[in-house]
Amino acid sequence: MRKFLFSIDQGTTSSRVLIINEQGQIQQIFQKDFNQLYDGAKVLQDASVVYDTVRWCLDEAFKYAINDEVLAIGITNQRETTVLFDQTGIPLDYAISWQSKHTEEICESWRQLGFEPYIKKSTGLVINPYFSASKIRYLLDKHINKDLTNCYFGTMDTYILYRLTSGKSFKTDVSNASRTMLYNIHQMRYDQKILDLTGIPKHMLPEVCPSNSLFGYYNGVPITGILGDQQSALFGHLALNPGEMKVTYGTGCFILMNTGNKVHMSKKGLISTVAWQIDDEVTYALEGSIFVAGSSVKWLRDQLQVIKTAEESEKLAMDATHDLYFVPAFVGLGAPYWDTDVRGTMFGITADIDKKDIVRATLNAVGYQVKDVVDVMISDTEIPLETVGIDGGLSNNNYLMQFQSDLLRCPLKRIATPEVTGLGVAYLAGLKTGFFPSLEIIAKQAVIKQLFTPKMSLKNAKRLYQGWQKAVSISQLYK
Ligand SMILES: Nc1ncnc2c1ncn2[C@@H]1O[C@H](COP(=O)(O)OP(=O)(O)O)[C@@H](O)[C@H]1O
């Protein structure tokens, strides 16, 4: 009897497979971490190692549930990370992580040539090294002397799918395609003009399919859903109506608002992206990405060594007494600033500050940056904020979630399972195969664990936020 779904969640630092039952509950999780490689400004991954971690998790999962018991597999993945590989699935080079900004020079040359307005209109994105296009261009240039006739591009979903299906499926879904900077999100196809501008040949790109397609088979089980991880988290929060929003607090921080079946172009620095396509129906989202969130807590732990564990930051922040501002622009600032050259700065240092204040300033910076993005979303769409779904490692921090609710002036919703990302694509894959009868039944099964509501006075919240805005503008002067 088919009683389980498998959800592959291939993230930036680890791969997971969730085993999900018919009640939408997670029965078991298998996880394997891997290391990113840092080489100057480059952040790289060994795609074969990433694949091995997925295979390890899947093999374990298939020991837990034999293939006759598994109805379908869904894949959700870190987005934009770029792999070039040959027909046999061997990577041409290290994969370039979404976090890597070393292709800025290529982006700048495209901006200089005046490509930006067209690219923005077609893809919904700004020209930035974050997206796949400049990473592909960089790898093609680096290997210019090789025969690249049989060289293929994939984000991690495509690469994993290709390897799991022994090269039978060279496909991606619309949500991942919309992150390449090569995909026209109005016409829902690769934009030939951008391919010409960037010199990226179409034959190396995967076929783009609706998110709930039959993508292939592994171990006799159909793969019936693929979603980029942030879009999957939006689905996992059941933010299925226009105006509904989620914030994922992981290594970086990703804020997505469902904008329904219309592309909503931001006036102030957010990007428009495809949330998902279910059969013929496309749903779009507005997105703001913050590059440094959980990684700044990791920095406190590993570099400054002011905390031993990430969890410890909660208590220290609660006990802090000084208003210190930290702009954690380690790799520039993402939305809505898109300033690659700005670097980290701290304001308000006096002789009596201590590590508690530094920890609180670091957590507050995450809260402020999320507010920067949410404010733009509200003014862009004119949709008032009702509640926000939260997930990701850093969302376990009660101090930060309370501060966030104080700043946003709305309730934050923490649901019972922390694995919202993996759940989203599982819902999608399960709806496709009849494993879940309807969205209504899924919604009934989702349990809210905790609600954070504003406690700080509005006056104080405003005062603190104004201090942050000042700190950002001053830090942007120092380059
Ligand atoms: N209680 C906590 N307080 C502060 N930071 C936390 C806490 N728990 C986890 N983190 C941070 O969250 C991040 C991990 O979140 P996760 O969602 O697993 O990230 P990713 O999926 O991007 O790898 C780490 O950077 C860690 O420092």
Ligand SMILES: O=P(O)(O)OC[C@H](O)CO
């Ligand atoms: O792997 P995560 O959760 O850090 O997410 C990475 C994003 O998809 C990058 O755009």
